[in-house]
Amino acid sequence: MNRSEKRTLKLGLLVAxxxxxxxxxxxxxxxxxxxxxSTMTIKSYFTNVSGLVEGNKVRYSGITVGxxxxxxxxxxxxxxxxxxxxxxxSSFISTDSKAEISSDGLMGSQIVNIQPGTADAEKxxxxxxxxxxxxxxxxDVLREAQTAITEGQLIMGNILEISRKINNGEGDIARxxxxxxxxxxxxxxGDEVLAVTENTKEIVQKVNRGEGDLGRLINDTILTSxxxxxxxxxxxxxxxxxxxxxxxxxxxxELNEGNGLISxxxxxxxxxxxxxxxxxxxxxxxxxxxxxxxxxxxxxxxxLFSGNN
Amino acid sequence: MDHxxxxxxQMNQFLTxxxxxxxxxxxxxxxxxxxxxxxxxxxxxxxxxxKELLKQAYFIGNKTLPLITITGFIMGLVLxxxxxxxxxxxxxxxxxxxxxxxxxxxxxxxxxxxLLCAGKISSGIGAELxxxxxTEQLDAMEVSATKPMKFVVATRxxxxxxxxxxxxxxxxxxxxxxxxxxxxxxxxxSLTLFFNQAFDSLGFEDLIPATIKTFFFxxxxxxxxxxxxxxxxxGTESVGxxxxxxxxxxxxxxxxxxxxxxxxxxxxxxx
Numbered sequence: 001m002n003r004s005e006k007r008t009l010k011l012g013l014l015v016a017x018x019x020x021x022x023x024x025x026x027x028x029x030x031x032x033x034x035x036x037x038s039t040m041t042i043k044s045y046f047t048n049v050s051g052l053v054e055g056n057k058v059r060y061s062g063i064t065v066g067x068x069x070x071x072x073x074x075x076x077x078x079x080x081x082x083x084x085x086x087x088x089x090s091s092f093i094s095t096d097s098k099a100e101i102s103s104d105g106l107m108g109s110q111i112v113n114i115q116p117g118t119a120d121a122e123k124x125x126x127x128x129x130x131x132x133x134x135x136x137x138x139x140d141v142l143r144e145a146q147t148a149i150t151e152g153q154l155i156m157g158n159i160l161e162i163s164r165k166i167n168n169g170e171g172d173i174a175r176x177x178x179x180x181x182x183x184x185x186x187x188x189x190g191d192e193v194l195a196v197t198e199n200t201k202e203i204v205q206k207v208n209r210g211e212g213d214l215g216r217l218i219n220d221t222i223l224t225s226x227x228x229x230x231x232x233x234x235x236x237x238x239x240x241x242x243x244x245x246x247x248x249x250x251x252x253x254e255l256n257e258g259n260g261l262i263s264x265x266x267x268x269x270x271x272x273x274x275x276x277x278x279x280x281x282x283x284x285x286x287x288x289x290x291x292x293x294x295x296x297x298x299x300x301x302x303x304l305f306s307g308n309n
Numbered sequence: 310m311d312h313x314x315x316x317x318x319q320m321n322q323f324l325t326x327x328x329x330x331x332x333x334x335x336x337x338x339x340x341x342x343x344x345x346x347x348x349x350x351x352x353x354x355x356x357x358x359x360k361e362l363l364k365q366a367y368f369i370g371n372k373t374l375p376l377i378t379i380t381g382f383i384m385g386l387v388l389x390x391x392x393x394x395x396x397x398x399x400x401x402x403x404x405x406x407x408x409x410x411x412x413x414x415x416x417x418x419x420x421x422x423x424l425l426c427a428g429k430i431s432s433g434i435g436a437e438l439x440x441x442x443x444t445e446q447l448d449a450m451e452v453s454a455t456k457p458m459k460f461v462v463a464t465r466x467x468x469x470x471x472x473x474x475x476x477x478x479x480x481x482x483x484x485x486x487x488x489x490x491x492x493x494x495x496x497x498x499s500l501t502l503f504f505n506q507a508f509d510s511l512g513f514e515d516l517i518p519a520t521i522k523t524f525f526f527x528x529x530x531x532x533x534x535x536x537x538x539x540x541x542x543x544g545t546e547s548v549g550x551x552x553x554x555x556x557x558x559x560x561x562x563x564x565x566x567x568x569x570x571x572x573x574x575x576x577x578x579x580x
């Protein structure tokens with residue numbers, strides 16, 4: 001083998017090996033998308049991983065942040081899932097975040113979806129655990145759907161029974177729907193309500209126009225001024241009454257405390273006795289005068305001169 | 310010689326054969342690379358043989374166009390009819406135009422057209438150059454100061470490099486027409502609706518990587534055909550061998566390029 005052939009062989013070897021390595025490298029890059037980013041591990045326990053395999057995507061609020069790096073069965077109901085997540089996401093994922101296994105689209109592969117935790121919770125660190133949420137099992141969904149359908153059928157049966165009763169005229173609603181006289185009565189009542197409304201409208205219009213006593217009462221300002229004047233007179237009368245009352249009060253005080261004739265008439269018993277005695281005497285005088293008069297009348301002398309005989 | 314001695318000798322012979330095969334393989338890879346480097350160098354050496362390039366482009370297009378037309382049409386038709394039952398099962402037959410369009414543009418159109426070109430063009434170039442080599446026409450060219458690498462090889466390689474992408478796009482279009490006919494057998498779909506559904510699913514991320522790889526397909530189809538023809542040893546028997554070897558090697562290279570292209574596309578476009 002000469003020198004040129006050797007050189008060609010070396011070139012061929014180099015390129016062929018290089019090509020193989022290049023192919024392997026790009027396929028490795030494809031499988032390890034986080035190769036050039038620094039990652040951290042987040043762990044979570046599940047009871048059922050629903051077909052999750054190593055390499056499946058990990059999403060945080062819908063953004064792909066890593067992949068499932070390891071799955072291990074710990075116990076009969078516990079499966080440990082380790083996720084390799086971009087370290088930059090540690091500032092967003094908190095310790096109370098929850099991992100949930102869901103499907104990537106209707107027929108897509110399984111993914112782990114990390115749901116955000118609360119803002120005041122501590123941020124996650126490497127190799128820390130987060131709680132998991134059990135994946136929505138399609139069988140469970142079907143079971144619930146079956147229950148819903150059964151209940152729906154029951155409801156439909158009830159609705160059917162109600163509609164049958166309504167059609168047969170059973171119950172108040174059925175009568176309302178089937179009995180035409182109710183409608184007629186309702187129509188009449190409606191007409192009456194309409195008539196009342198019309199009347200009310202007319203009354204209101206009249207009132208607005210100032211017709212009638214109520215209209216004048218509401219619209220006429222003379223009544224208000226008359227009323228004002230009346231109130232003024234009443235006020236004046238009240239004032240006069242006040243002054244009369246004062247005077248009466250003063251008179252009564254004078255009567256009670258003063259030395260006038262009336263006061264003495266009321267309060268002086270001595271004077272009363274005197275008057276009483278005077279009156280008795282006067283009565284006696286009047287009686288005597290009456291007897292004297294009668295005597296005179298009966299006297300023959302008088303009768304002679306008066307011509308009564 | 311006892312039994313174990315014979316076995317050891319057979320083993321040695323086997324290992325020697327593998328060693329020679331590997332050596333031949335790597336030497337050939339190296340030679341193809343040197344040949345490729347020489348060819349690419351000739352692209353930039355003036356004056357360029359425009360007339361020869363156009364002549365080769367015409368021959369390549371003219372030779373393969375009927376074959377690609379028929380194959381492309383059948384490809385679209387058969388692919389559609391084979392894919393339809395699966396989609397019907399999901400009630401998603403309306404996705405058929407889009408799905409077939411993506412399959413055709415991204416993979417089946419480029420690879421099948423390239424394989425057809427490898428069979429038709431690469432073998433043709435291999436046989437033609439092999440015959441020229443056997444009849445010492447290439448030597449005569451060199452004597453008459455006409456560089457065969459420039460006049461014969463560079464023009465053919467450039468012609469295939471430029472023509473294969475065009476043929477691929479043509480095959481894609483014919484394939485879509487075949488798809489339309491296949492869809493029409495089952496569903497009364499209008500041409501406008503069909504093309505709307507097909508092109509709605511397609512994006513530049515489907516078309517551009519697929520077109521870029523067809524340039525590489527074309528380059529290697531021309532290069533390997535030329536190399537195999539150029540390296541033909543003496544004797545008319547070698548011409549046939551060169552043509553045959555050109556087809557096999559070119560087909561293999563097409564698949565290797567496709568293998569790399571799909572992953573590079575996936576990494577770059579995330580598809």
